[in-house]
Amino acid sequence: MDTLPRFDEDAPRPVPALAVQDGSTLARLVGVMRRLLADDGCPWDREQSPETLRKYVMEEACEVLDAIDAKDRHALREELGDLLLQIVFQAELARREGAFAIDDVVAGIVDKLVHRHPHVFGDATAEDAEEVLRNWEKIKAAEKKGRGILGGVPRSMPALVRAQRIGEKVARVGFDWPDAAGSRAKVAEELHELDRAIASEDAAAVEEELGDVLFALVNLARHVRVDAESSLRGTIDKFTRRFAHVERRVAELHGGWGDPEDGALPLETLDRYWEEAKEMRVTR
DSSP: OOOOOOOOTTOOOOOOOGGGOOSTTHHHHHHHHHHHHSTTSOHHHHTOOTTTTHHHHHHHHHHHHHHHHTTOHHHHHHHHHHHHHHHHHHHHHHHHHTSOOHHHHHHHHHHHHHHTOHHHHSSOOOSSHHHHHHHHHHHHHHHTTTSOTTTTSOTTSOHHHHHHHHHHHHHTTTOSOSSHHHHHHHHHHHHHHHHHHHHHTOHHHHHHHHHHHHHHHHHHHHHTTOOHHHHHHHHHHHHHHHHHHHHHHHHHHHSSSOOGGGOOOOHHHHHHHHHHHHHHTOOO
16 A cells, blocks of 8 residues: 555645645645545545546646736735646556656656756757747757747647647748748638638538638747637637627517517627627626
């Protein structure tokens, strides 16, 4: 049976002051996780695998992003803890399989950081952040010979994020438009091809050309220094707020949406409420 780190479940330990925190409390989290996975631990935790936990890793990572966007440091602290739990959970499951454990995870990232920052830990120099990124990609390519420049971009990333990351990576080796004008012209070209596909009524071609338009737009976003994912999320949030106003007006003036079979409200009416929302700059 595993030897567990000493850990008193009923006696919370005080957290050190910020100035002296050094990560030493991580061992207690590992101890809690091992206790949960012990033979007499938690039945639910004991049934989990890296695959069943996959959705929670994604969910917790997204909640970290929400806390960052909200500039809520209290929420960020909590959500980082939830994400850290998933990391420790995965590492402990791997340890039980005999694959690796949490110290291997930490050692791996420490070694990677030191190796990829020769301008800090070695004799190399880097004049600015762009040069740091270029050097990082060169070192990474040398470490992962044969994998290809795009091999490290996760396929499970949200599509807009993945597209922008791919654009960034290929740009660092010179495969890119020299300025935003070339990227904008590509958007126009892809829109023209999408129009032709729509006119042909070829569903497969429409899907392909629409993807090309989206990819071109993401590249344009990168050229004008806009995060495509954040831009789209902002528009979705704006649409949601405005549509909530439309819903309120429909409820107030029409008693609700009614039965679709009896005829929907005229688009002109709904559009009038939409324009109200725009004029009011609805934020609720």
